[in-house]
Amino acid sequence: MAQHSAYYVPPQSHWPIIGAVGLFLTLGGAAALIYSLQQESDSLLAQIMLNSGALILAGMMIGWFAAVIAESRQGLYSAQMDRSFRYGMSWFIFSEVMFFFAFFGVLFYIRVFAVPWLDGEGDKGLASMLWPQFQASWPLMQAPNPDQFPPIREVINPWHIPLINTVLLVGSSFTLLAAHKALKREDRPKLKGWLGLTIVLGLTFLGLQIYEYIHAYTELDLTLKSGIYGATFFMLTGFHGAHVTIGSIILLVLLFRVFQGHFTPDKHFGFEAGAWYWHFVDVVWIFLFTTVYLL
Amino acid sequence: MSAHAETMHHGPAKGFSRWILTTNHKDIGTLYLVFSLIMLFIGGTMAFVIRAELFQPGLQLVMPEFFNQMTTMHGLIMIFGAVMPAFVGLANWQVPLMIGAPDMALPRLNNFSFWILPFAFAMLLSTLFMPGGAPDFGWTFYAPLSTTYAPPSVTFFVFAVHMMGISSILGAINVIVTIFNMRAPGMKMMDLPLFVWSWLITAFLLIAVMPVLAAVVTMVLMDVHFGTSFFSAAGGGDPVLFQHVFWFFAHPEVYIMVLPAFGVISEIIPTFARKPLFGYRAMVLATVAIAFLSFIVWAHHMFTVGMPLAGELFFMYTTMLIAVPTGVKVFNWISTMFKGSMTFETPMLFAIAFIVLFTIGGLSGLMLAIAPADFQYHDTYFVVAHFHYVLVPGSVFGIIAAVYYWLPKWSGKMYDEKLGQWHFWLSFIGVNLTFFPMHFVGLAGMPRRIPDYALQFADFNMLTSLGAFLFGTTQLLFVYILIKTVRSGKKAEQLPWEGARGLEWSVPTPAPYHTFTTPPDLERK
Numbered sequence: 001m002a003q004h005s006a007y008y009v010p011p012q013s014h015w016p017i018i019g020a021v022g023l024f025l026t027l028g029g030a031a032a033l034i035y036s037l038q039q040e041s042d043s044l045l046a047q048i049m050l051n052s053g054a055l056i057l058a059g060m061m062i063g064w065f066a067a068v069i070a071e072s073r074q075g076l077y078s079a080q081m082d083r084s085f086r087y088g089m090s091w092f093i094f095s096e097v098m099f100f101f102a103f104f105g106v107l108f109y110i111r112v113f114a115v116p117w118l119d120g121e122g123d124k125g126l127a128s129m130l131w132p133q134f135q136a137s138w139p140l141m142q143a144p145n146p147d148q149f150p151p152i153r154e155v156i157n158p159w160h161i162p163l164i165n166t167v168l169l170v171g172s173s174f175t176l177l178a179a180h181k182a183l184k185r186e187d188r189p190k191l192k193g194w195l196g197l198t199i200v201l202g203l204t205f206l207g208l209q210i211y212e213y214i215h216a217y218t219e220l221d222l223t224l225k226s227g228i229y230g231a232t233f234f235m236l237t238g239f240h241g242a243h244v245t246i247g248s249i250i251l252l253v254l255l256f257r258v259f260q261g262h263f264t265p266d267k268h269f270g271f272e273a274g275a276w277y278w279h280f281v282d283v284v285w286i287f288l289f290t291t292v293y294l295l
Numbered sequence: 296m297s298a299h300a301e302t303m304h305h306g307p308a309k310g311f312s313r314w315i316l317t318t319n320h321k322d323i324g325t326l327y328l329v330f331s332l333i334m335l336f337i338g339g340t341m342a343f344v345i346r347a348e349l350f351q352p353g354l355q356l357v358m359p360e361f362f363n364q365m366t367t368m369h370g371l372i373m374i375f376g377a378v379m380p381a382f383v384g385l386a387n388w389q390v391p392l393m394i395g396a397p398d399m400a401l402p403r404l405n406n407f408s409f410w411i412l413p414f415a416f417a418m419l420l421s422t423l424f425m426p427g428g429a430p431d432f433g434w435t436f437y438a439p440l441s442t443t444y445a446p447p448s449v450t451f452f453v454f455a456v457h458m459m460g461i462s463s464i465l466g467a468i469n470v471i472v473t474i475f476n477m478r479a480p481g482m483k484m485m486d487l488p489l490f491v492w493s494w495l496i497t498a499f500l501l502i503a504v505m506p507v508l509a510a511v512v513t514m515v516l517m518d519v520h521f522g523t524s525f526f527s528a529a530g531g532g533d534p535v536l537f538q539h540v541f542w543f544f545a546h547p548e549v550y551i552m553v554l555p556a557f558g559v560i561s562e563i564i565p566t567f568a569r570k571p572l573f574g575y576r577a578m579v580l581a582t583v584a585i586a587f588l589s590f591i592v593w594a595h596h597m598f599t600v601g602m603p604l605a606g607e608l609f610f611m612y613t614t615m616l617i618a619v620p621t622g623v624k625v626f627n628w629i630s631t632m633f634k635g636s637m638t639f640e641t642p643m644l645f646a647i648a649f650i651v652l653f654t655i656g657g658l659s660g661l662m663l664a665i666a667p668a669d670f671q672y673h674d675t676y677f678v679v680a681h682f683h684y685v686l687v688p689g690s691v692f693g694i695i696a697a698v699y700y701w702l703p704k705w706s707g708k709m710y711d712e713k714l715g716q717w718h719f720w721l722s723f724i725g726v727n728l729t730f731f732p733m734h735f736v737g738l739a740g741m742p743r744r745i746p747d748y749a750l751q752f753a754d755f756n757m758l759t760s761l762g763a764f765l766f767g768t769t770q771l772l773f774v775y776i777l778i779k780t781v782r783s784g785k786k787a788e789q790l791p792w793e794g795a796r797g798l799e800w801s802v803p804t805p806a807p808y809h810t811f812t813t814p815p816d817l818e819r820k
């Protein structure tokens with residue numbers, strides 16, 4: 001607990017309220033859009049809300065972060081302030097961990113309890129009376145009621161695209177590490193190179209993931225609607241993909257800032273926060289690859 | 296650095312922009328507290344509708360559909376709108392003052408956390424006016440009530456809950472970071488006031504379980520609109536899975552709503568008993584133990600869904616274990632009072648009532664924890680009695696006690712002690728009149744969440760409704776007291792409570808807009 005004397009308390013700021021309005025418009029617009037699609041009513045207003053909300057949110061992020069970066073570059077931030085950001089980011093990542101934890105928990109419960117019970121296993125397996133012809137298996141190709149949840153033809157082969165994706169994402173964690181090392185050595189060309197390569201790996205991952213989804217939907221009959229296998233598969237990989245997307249955007253911003261000459265060998269919290277996030281996304285993928293694709 | 300020093304010392308901005316753009320922890324604390332009070336009255340109005348309908352058997356005032364919307368919205372608003380924001384407001388005011396910090400660690404994020412809330416509740420309340428009505432599936436939104444049989448407004452419910460979750464998570468991150476990083480030099484973790492300790496653990500619980508709530512509402516949304524089958528057995532999912540995920544969030548959530556109140560009580564009792572808290576270390580450890588146990592007891596809400604026997608036993612025993620650390624706390628509060636020179640100002644009255652009445656709630660909880668007995672009690676008014684004893688004379692009394700206790704420091708004015716005593720006694724009688732008879736009708740088999748009931752429950756229900764009207768109107772007195780204090784209260788002294796210790800009392804009264812811009816020197820004290 002060293003320099004306490006100069007903790008920077010920012011003056012009034014309009015970014016938070018802009019953020020709150022933006023969030024309200026985005027989520028309210030999304031809700032209204034889904035609602036009007038369901039009700040088959042006019043959705044123009046909802047679309048306007050959603051789009052303007054998203055724009056406002058994006059503007060808020062840019063403005064808010066720009067303000068923070070400017071303050072930091074003016075030297076307003078003490079070591080203590082730096083710790084606040086670090087702790088804040090770590091706890092934020094922890095909250096993300098818990099979000100994925102919930103979905104992995106769901107997968108576990110479904111596979112270990114729910115599906116076997118539907119097939120009559122255990123003393124609570126009475127549900128088998130509802131669909132006597134149902135047979136438990138994993139991957140669950142055919143749901144208890146195949147009329148409502150059409151069967152899956154085939155599941156994704158883990159040793160093709162998912163394996164490649166694993167290599168790409170794990171590799172990207174190492175290239176990012178190399179970028180960080182280069183930053184610490186003040187080797188800017190290498191920093192740009194490694195960071196750029198990391199982004200390329202991330203985007204390739206996303207591209208392959210999209211390709212895999214199209215493949216699943218068009219050729220394998222594996223969709224969100226094909227029973228619990230499809231539901232868990234797409235929710236887990238989908239939320240992970242969303243996080244890779246966010247992570248890639250963060251890395252792109254970092255690359256932009258590197259080109260602007262930001263970050264010094266001993267002060268580069270923004271870079272580290274982005275790197276933590278990327279490594280977190282990578283670790284989630286390793287769990288995904290094993291529990292969703294392999295096992 | 297001089298420009299920066301100036302921004303630190305100017306006072307509040309003029310006009311309305313002060314409240315919208317502020318980065319000041321005291322302003323934001325006030326915003327949270329006022330918001331929570333408004334929500335308390337909105338949620339209270341809904342409770343009023345419920346109790347008016349239940350005043351007599353038969354259907355008199357509202358349709359059953361609307362009744363269900365009232366119970367659902369009442370629960371959601373009280374939990375997410377009244378109790379949780381009130382505690383965040385208290386944390387905003389008190390944590391920096393109690394640890395000698397200039398502000399919260401991330402002041403702009405703090406403002407964001409608050410301002411999300413009014414929008415979230417505007418969205419939630421707007422569902423009352425939608426075709427098909429507001430959510431009617433209970434605050435627990437069990438599938439398939441919230442999926443297959445849900446009103447269309449469920450979509451807005453989901454997104455409103457997402458906003459509340461974002462607000463809570465960001466607020467909790469701020470509290471944790473403040474406590475870890477902003478303590479005055481020389482203040483060690485085991486020097487932290489218990490209110491701060493309780494909030495540290497509460498914040499951890501919030502960050503751990505609010506994302507799980509986000510996950511479960513997302514799965515509801517997917518099941519409703521995008522054809523997934525998480526909670527539908529026809530697709531290989533399981534409605535019971537909903538309950539597991541929900542209660543994995545919601546049991547820690549009940550501790551989120553009571554641990555900060557524990558902290559408040561642990562501050563107030565020593566002050567008015569004029570003795571240091573008995574067993575500080577044990578109090579901290581008990582809080583940690585409660586938080587840990589709260590993660591492994593969730594299925595005590597699900598004894599009747601048909602879990603395997605091993606599950607019933609596991610959750611029964613772990614739940615009972617929670618009574619041990621809880622008992623330690625009650626024991627220590629009482630030991631603190633033992634042989635103290637006690638006086639009974641309003642905060643102390645609410646604190647003592649908290650101990651007595653919360654213990655009643657804890658004991659009915661123990662009864663519910665006995666799995667075979669719970670088969671009888673489950674989904675009856677006995678459960679309603681249990682959780683209202685822990686939440687109203689528990690959490691809400693804790694909040695009221697805190698407001699009376701710290702208001703002199705916040706506003707620089709003293710509340711009217713005589714009116715405060717009236718407020719307490721009317722609330723105390725009202726609460727017990729409302730919730731104690733619920734034990735009896737519950738044990739006799741009256742189910743919860745119904746607009747009508749069998750004739751033999753009529754007398755107790757009428758008592759309950761009368762108690763509820765008394766309790767509700769009494770809170771108008773609370774508002775009157777607050778306004779009167781701020782407008783024309785007597786000037787409060789630097790140390791309004793003789794026995795009070797702690798950094799928050801070392802600043803002038805009222806607390807200046809910026810405090811501890813240079814940290815206090817704890818070594819010299």
Ligand code: HEM
Binds near residue numbers: 549618659660664673
């Ligand atoms: C000794 C401590 C406690 C024990 C042993 C306990 C036990 C239980 C049990 C077994 C139930 C389920 C009853 C049923 O549905 O059949 C229950 C319900 C409930 N408890 Fe507790 N509890 C304790 C403390 C608390 C605290 C501190 C709070 C909140 C501040 C709380 C809030 C609730 C709520 C809100 C419900 C009902 C939820 C619903 O179904 O809507 N409990 N409790």
Ligand SMILES: [Cu+2]
Binds near residue numbers: 593596
């Ligand atoms: Cu519980």
